[in-house]
Amino acid sequence: MVRDYSRFFPPADTGAPAREPDALQRLGWQAFFIRQAGHLDLAATPPLRVSEVQRSGLTALGADGEITLPPMPGVTVGDWLLHDRARPARSVLLDRRSLFRRRAAGTGREEQLIAANVDTLFIVSSCNNDFNPARLERYLALAHEAGVEAAILLTKADASEDPGGYADRAKAVARQVPVLTLNALEPGAAARLQGWCGTGQTVAFVGSSGVGKSTLVNALMGAGAAQTGAIREDDSRGRHTTTARQLHLMPGGGLLLDTPGMRELQLTDAAEGIAGVFADIEALARQCRFRDCGHDSEPGCAVRAAVDRGALEPGRIARWRKLLAEDRFNSAALHERRARDKAFGKMVRNATGNKAKRRDG
Ligand SMILES: Nc1nc2c(ncn2[C@@H]2O[C@H](COP(=O)(O)OP(=O)(O)OP(=O)(O)O)[C@@H](O)[C@H]2O)c(=O)[nH]1
Ligand SMILES: [Mg+2]
Ligand SMILES: [Zn+2]
Structure with missing residues (x-):
């Protein structure tokens, strides 16, 4: 044909009518x-x-x-x-507009590709104890690293006394990024996201457990859509379910990219993105007299000097440090988990004499 x-x-x-x-x-x-x-x-x-x-x-x-x-x-x-x-x-x-990737476990050099050509990353948090500026910065770092636009969705506005206060705090962390407060269970929730989910636009979700990602995904995919079943996280329980397609067409015209790797992304490997989000502090730190400066009371510390002259908010340094520490901790934890899984798989193989099947992650 x-x-x-x-x-x-x-x-x-250009005079032609839109098709x-x-x-x-x-x-x-x-x-x-x-x-x-x-x-x-x-x-x-x-x-x-x-x-x-x-x-x-x-x-x-x-x-x-x-x-x-x-x-x-x-x-x-x-x-x-x-x-x-x-x-x-x-x-x-073809060249990618954006790319989520992470370093493969163990080597530190090889990288694992997670998802390409996502247009918008929905960073989901809630108007409650889940809300945490450092976590938002972390997710923004992920988006920054991937080259993807971000939008912050603050769910459970219906259960909060002061959703506007949460929105203001989010805006203070991410000045260029749109911030929305919403009730993900409300019938109009999907319509509020439609601006990012138009024809051919690809979106993905990140956020802690329980913040309402699946609720929003279901809202976008439409009630009763058979595909939503395929997005459910059966594979997280280690079941060998038939593989679900990972790129979903939404009834509103956009595409939803949902992979196990995308869901795990929240945990690891944002070091470069952190450097991007905190480029101001990292640039100052390079001017400190000592290469291993702790930015506490060392002489010749350019970071402290910036705080003293009012050019840098002290809270931002604290969050930068915490993110770096968290990134190191999570990366280490992931390596440990993988090493443990590997040891477990080996034990199973030895015990059963079978080659244990490994799933792609
Ligand atoms: N009141 C209220 N409840 C919500 C809202 N969003 C989600 N929920 C509820 O919060 C619970 C968790 O929502 P999920 O959509 O399963 O959360 P998730 O982010 O997918 O969580 P994981 O799959 O564990 O990562 C469910 O009981 C939802 O009904 C909201 O905006 N308002
Ligand atoms: Mg979910
Ligand atoms: Zn310093």
């Missing part, structure tokens, strides 16, 4: 990718968006529906490929 792909290029004349979004636009095919496709023959190498990555291969979505591909190293959920039908191994991976 010969398809007319000319419509995937920007319209040559209905087509299948590729709904999958997030945007100018950034269209430009990369350049003058390639898109009928021969149709664009596909990776919706799932497994050891055995990839699942991808395109104008003609779903397709299974052989494994491709260096490809992650959310990626765009120009699929070479004749020689799949020659398919082209």
